[in-house]
Amino acid sequence: MELNLRTTTDWKNFGNKQFVLKRYGDALKAYNVGLTLCNNEDLDLLTNRAAAYLNLEHFNKALEDTNRVLSSQPNHPKAIYRKAKALCGLSKCEEAIQFLKSAISRQNNKKPSKELSDLLEKAEIMREQQITLEYDVTEHFTNYFFRIDNWSEYYGPVEVQVIPGKGRGLVATEDIAEGKLIFCSRAFAIEFHDPESDSETAEDFIKNDKEITSLHDDRTCLLIQKIYDRIQQDPELGKNIYQLFAGPNLERLDPSKDDCSIPDARRISGIIRYNCFANSDDNTDAEKSSGIWTLPSFFNHRCIGQNCTWKIFGNFIMIRACRLIRKGEELQISYASPTWTYKVRQGLLIDRLGFRCDCELCVSDRSLPKEVIVVRERLQNLALKQSVDFVGLNPDADPALIYKKFQESSSLLIEILQRLEDMHPNHGMLNVLILDCLQQLGMKYFGVGEYEKAANYMQRAHAIMKAVVLPHGAVETGLWIVGSYLQMGDIKKAKHFIQVLKKDAMLAHGTLKTLKMLGEWVIVAMEEHNIPL
Template structure:
């Protein structure tokens, strides 16, 4: 951990000269990647090295020369103002040679800036202020640099800012507002949108003429829309109004910006105002109709899920849909902080909510997905400060893991305070892994490990249970939550954070490591009643079964009777190791694998009565109510008769299908049909919407 007080470390006895710095920097520039469109690497934060972002204005800090910077120190209460004297070397960050008013030179490395920001590669000649700079060794003797991790810790100063020392002051590069506007137009044509925004800003600052400002605000609004800076685009659009008939452009751009923020109610209001002024404009009509469709989804929860699935492609997983959340509300929970609660009664299989991702990059490579989400979170929090409230309010780990300043997200020096270490804590404790579509992921042929990482703020408020009453699935960037059993109004809603492990100590160790809690669901509370010796015995028996079966399920091959008898014997011993008083009405997770194995083995031998026996055991071991194997029963009732501790998974669907096949082979056609109906309902819970059970065989 770096030193945090100026008194801890000394000023380096020797630093590289400006000439040496520039020479080395130019050599790096010559080797710079010649592929400007290649994705930039991301410098993800190391949480053990966390330090807070500065929440002070540069005007509150003591400005010091570069020569006073101390090695491995965060200079609290201090700041530096420097001019960039080299082009940037752009990699995971942007490294430039900088100089202060006294002629001292050093390196400045700026990380975590969005491509939409001019600070992602500061042009030569610009003046920047670094707040409470972190000065560190760069790995070689006498080689140091100012490292800016938090994007809000560095500020691009306007050329006329009075805080700039006289020796660094160049004055305005262009003389008139018209010159700046023309420069912005040129940058826009060249698709250098960050520079265009900078120039339009200078133009607006240089003019007080409303007839000049209005169209310039319109230009900046349009540019910010392209950059995805929707907060700024909306503000600029509304600032461009003059009170005349041409204000339709202002309302149109403002409506598009509000739509980009998924604020469809405000978007609808603004677009309706645009339509009133220009009722025949096809673009306004199209945007207004699109907004109306989102409002309908928000109000009704009506979606064409098959059409949504069909519209996905490797290059397009972000669906243009609204979020249906009205069945739920956020409130204080008796379990862990806040939770999600039902606002009405819901039946098993019913839609609980549908949420569009707040943030989800289209990146399904496991090695890159986490970094991509982190980078997107930082960018959007910088570009759209209105996201700060809902995102930064999320759980960031147990108390004391990372202390907040309370000023994260507030605007200081014109930019929101963004603490990258807090962002990373929020990402790791709240993100979900998402396949491109859950229904595709249930097929045996689905590629393993292809999961994106996303943040769904509303869903993040839901607490964990190993035996939850909801199940989530995905279609693109839409999260679908369905009830797995009947839910009463006011009841807290639960989800699984991660697939649960069969052994209570193993799964709770993961919960403690990731989220800082021990699960208090009915399953975990019940299993903790077992003596330690029984827990150990179950662990040993499960390991013996897995070793005997090589941790695989049989295919259609014929398994020797002797092997089946051995597995059956171990499964019986394992079943006997579950105390009836402890496991009454709760799952027996360690029994699921051996019973699934026995279902597959007997299916291969066409022993249909045994398939029925062990498929029923699979359902029982997931916590569902089942009858004696020879009793008459209705499989469609398992979701409503099983109490509050059943566990819904795709394996339950598979067990119901195996039951259907076995019943049909035994001549019980009516039971087979009921099993299929129960499987179809379960498969809808698993995949999010009604799908063909044949997908499970593909």
């Protein structure tokens, strides 16, 4: 359809229609044309463009437009509101608070609008986050598809340095205590894999590029498109994203010397391949979102023994210290779960990312004969097929059927567990491949009321998780252990492990509130025994 748009008003109205349809990129283009026609003098159009920038998370650009409006009309209500939102988006919370209080004080004793009052309250909450480093993660713990707009960013005492034999990495500039928040970072760009959202596709120049489509699926091509568009909308952002590694065949750009303002789909494709974080459902492992976070991309990898743990909440990633990190020490996270088979881990680390991990687990695995690896992985995959049968927790189910299913599954798991242990008699806490067997057995024994055996299997799993640094799994396993002891009536052991569980929760999540969400049945049992959390 040919558009007959000639005047600033025409383009403004067209942009407004696109904005209502949430096509913020198209709205931005329309507002840009309209502003060009009026030499950037239409103040309402500038405030509209600021709104488009806010929805695209171009907070600096929104701030520029609102400042321009307010220089001519200091009490422009929309410009005031949108400037404060831009400041919050930039985590300039104190500045946002002072600006809003000043704007409200100029309203001649009139009651401030609810919009401004609510935004002031939000800014004060975000400022408190920056001071206390406490965030309400429970609200977003299973948030896979929505952006968070009431969290402030935080970056702890780290800096990028060249790490011998690894390239660039992150190093602590001061001691970082165990459990301390290191980053709370907003994604540069994110693609939510929401099956209920409107289907989008990347533009033809990306979809038809075989070099890109040979490496990425449709969802990742959309992420490439989003980053491409962000740089096109604000060329200054290229300096931020193009500093990341894009592959061995592309030289890293130096923002101080190189032109980083031009969108480059193939470079962006490489950046995503080597730096993308994915958020998966804890229960199904299905990928729910994927995105790029610039500074967190500098973390190097270690399968086990890493000193940091990470979790994605909506469009934010939180990274915490798993243990005390000394000044000058490199910070590391795990890209690949140590519970994955050796073949799967190497498929990610070597085949896709192009490096070899030298952690204790990988060194041990590489020393094994190939035939042992093959047999071991076949056993592990067989164990994974044994789904947890929660029918055992249903009081209305046929007891004979429950016990028959339990006997069949648990016998097979015990056999697999024994064979895996026999293959590595000296593996000790590195034998992470038995974790799935241990957890499944623990849950199955719990389901048929054999709580002592359930607790024993879960404690073995918990000990391995602590040894190889799996803090999120340790919390969920700890809940089963406490629940088992409470069902047994062993209050002394339950109380002891509650203290372990609380420490694990603070380490993984920075709060105890997640325990009720993850194991409400355990918390209820604790309350029945008058045991406080």
